[in-house]
Amino acid sequence: MRTERRTPLNRARVLDAGIALADTEGVDALTMRRLGGTLGVEAMALYNHVANKEDLFDGMLDRVAEEITLPDVDLPWRDYARARAVSAHTTLMRHRWAAAMWTARISLGPARMRYMDGALRSLREAGFPAGLLDLTYHAIENHIVGHALQAQGFPLEAAEMTAMGEGFLRTFPTDRYPDLAAHIRHHLDHPTGDDFEFGLDLILDGLERMRAVT
Incomplete structure (x- = not known):
């Protein structure tokens, strides 16, 4: 009778399983017992690889940070910042x-430290003075x-937003709030848009002008 060999448990497997569970069911669903079940082990076995749930979360976040592509260090600061941000x-x-x-956990793993250090180095080498460098970052x-x-x-998916928006406009006092009505209509007629990169470019352009006069 053959015994099926189980893949050895290690920290990376535990963290990746935690990420997969949080991605599919939300981080609130992530308990040590639930995570152990997905890996086929008792919850106590996880503590050989993570100290506690806080360590699990910190490790998961650093694994996510590893997925961020860090640009070539020789790029001009604006190109570096834009590629990193996207x-x-x-x-x-x-x-x-x-x-x-990302904002709530202050314990930094190596991937997040590389991410932050690279950004700060690029700004320093571009000549940003200390105060402006900090604000820019x-x-x-x-x-x-x-x-x-x-x-x-x-709270709404695209299809839900369209249905809700159309119904809303049918009862909306457009004569009192015409610009808001036009804004809502624009979103319904143009449901997609790269507003992240639009805002990012505005920020980077402004920061470049500030850098040039310091």
């Missing part, structure tokens, strides 16, 4: 639980994470 935003949108955790990061949180927090 990749980071795409990653946070792929893992919809991660944006809120946070302005870009706030746009990445804030936009993801807003996009993920919107």
Whole structure:
């Protein structure tokens, strides 16, 4: 009788299983017992690879950070910042639980430290003075994470938004609020748009002008 060999459990497998569970069912569904069940082990076996649930979350977040593509270090600061921001935003949108955790968890793993250090180095080498450098870094990061949180927090899917919006406009006092009505109509007629990159470019253009006069 052959015994099926089980893939050995390790930290990477535990973290990846946690990410998969959070992606499909939400981070609130992630318990050590549930995670152990998906891996075919008792919850206590997980503690050989993660110290506790906080360590699990920190490790999961750093695994997500590993998915962010860091641009070539020789790129001009604006190109570096833009490519990094687009990749980071795409990653946070792929893992919809991660944006809120990105700002809430202050324990940094190696992948997040590389991500942050690369951004700060690029700005320093571009000649940003210390004060403006700090403001620049946070302005870009706030746009990445804030936009993801807003996009993920919107309660309606595209089809639901269309149906709700059309019904809303039929009873909306357009004569009193014509510009708001036009705004809603625009969203219904143009349901897609790359507003993240539009806002990002505005921020980067403004920061470049500030850098040039300092």
